[in-house]
Amino acid sequence: MINIFKKIFQTLVTESRNRGLYFAVLMNISHLIGVLRGAFYKLIYFRNINCSIFALQTKSRIEIFNKHSKINIGKFVFVRRNTSIRIDFNGVLNIGEKVFINDNCNINCINKISIGKNTKIAPNVSINDHDHNYKNIEDSHLIKGEVKIGENVWIGSNVVILRDTFIGDNTVIAAGSVVKGDIPSNTLFVNKRENVCINRTS
Numbered sequence: 001m002i003n004i005f006k007k008i009f010q011t012l013v014t015e016s017r018n019r020g021l022y023f024a025v026l027m028n029i030s031h032l033i034g035v036l037r038g039a040f041y042k043l044i045y046f047r048n049i050n051c052s053i054f055a056l057q058t059k060s061r062i063e064i065f066n067k068h069s070k071i072n073i074g075k076f077v078f079v080r081r082n083t084s085i086r087i088d089f090n091g092v093l094n095i096g097e098k099v100f101i102n103d104n105c106n107i108n109c110i111n112k113i114s115i116g117k118n119t120k121i122a123p124n125v126s127i128n129d130h131d132h133n134y135k136n137i138e139d140s141h142l143i144k145g146e147v148k149i150g151e152n153v154w155i156g157s158n159v160v161i162l163r164d165t166f167i168g169d170n171t172v173i174a175a176g177s178v179v180k181g182d183i184p185s186n187t188l189f190v191n192k193r194e195n196v197c198i199n200r201t202s
Contacts, residue, residue, distance in 0.1 A: 007076075031055055034078070048087075049073065057081045066090070069109075074099065074117060083107075091129075096151065101125075111144040116151035116169065127161045150185060 015024040034055030041062045042049050048064045051073035056062070060083040062071065069087040074097030079085075083105040087093050091109040096117030103123045107113065111129045115121075131143045145163025149155070153167055156175030167173065168185025177191045 030057070031078075033057070038073075045071075052076075055079065061085070063087070071095070077101075085109075110142060111146060113147045113149075115149045116153065118151055119149055119153040119155070121155045122157040122159070122175070124158045125155055125161070126159075129163050131163055 012024065012028060015027065018024075019027065034057040035053060037058075037060075038051070038054045038056045041056060042051055045062065045064050047067070048069055049062070049071050051071075052075040054073045054075070054077040056079045058081050060079050060081060063084070063086045064071070065086070065088040068090045070091070071085070071087055071093045073095045076097055077095050077099045079101045080103045082103055083101055085093070085107045087109045089110045092112050093107065093109045094112075094114040096115060096119065098118050099115050099121070100119075101107075101121045102125075105121055105124065106126045106128075108126075108128045108130070113127060113129050127147055127149075129145050129147045131145070133141050133143050143163070147161055147163065147165050149161075149167045150169035150171065152170045153173070154171075155161075155173045156177070158176045159173050160178045161167075161173075162178065162180040165180050165183070167179070167183045167189075168187070170186045171183055172188045173179060173183070174188065174190040177189060179189065183189050
């Protein structure tokens with residue numbers, strides 16, 4: 001715990017030098033509110049959440065719908081505004097230390113999702129470890145899978161990550177991509193697209 005407070009103090013000093021004291025104070029008040037909100041959710045779901053210090057900013061929320069659901073959150077995870085994290089059934093969500101999740105993201109876990117340490121997730125990203133079983137309405141209405149995102153991964157804006165996706169370490173997922181399957185480490189993943197213009201007057 002002493003090391004955590006030492007790290008916080010060092011960060012405050014560095015930010016004050018780089019940003020100016022006034023803006024560093026404003027920014028860190030926002031961070032403190034996020035940490036308090038994280039602690040609040042830990043209190044609500046004390047049996048389901050295993051965590052150290054993490055920040056959950058305004059309008060972001062964690063929803064757990066089953067006593068068997070678990071979420072493990074590493075140190076210094078930072079979740080920005082309006083992000084929704086939902087865990088249900090026997091779902092297990094693992095978020096490694098120093099993961100950054102930007103605004104307006106959705107993480108829906110009913111089986112298993114893992115996000116490796118130091119991974120950065122841009123705004124409007126959706127991660128799902130399941131699909132709706134629209135082909136067989138008499139069976140379970142959900143098809144379960146798994147998502148594993150490695151360490152030091154960068155996920156661009158508006159990416160959709162589908163079930164049974166495994167992304168290797170140090171990989172970049174280009175903005176707007178739809179991702180499913182195995183993505184090797186140390187690669188740039190881009191959905192190939194073509195621009196098509198159709199004359200509307202003919």
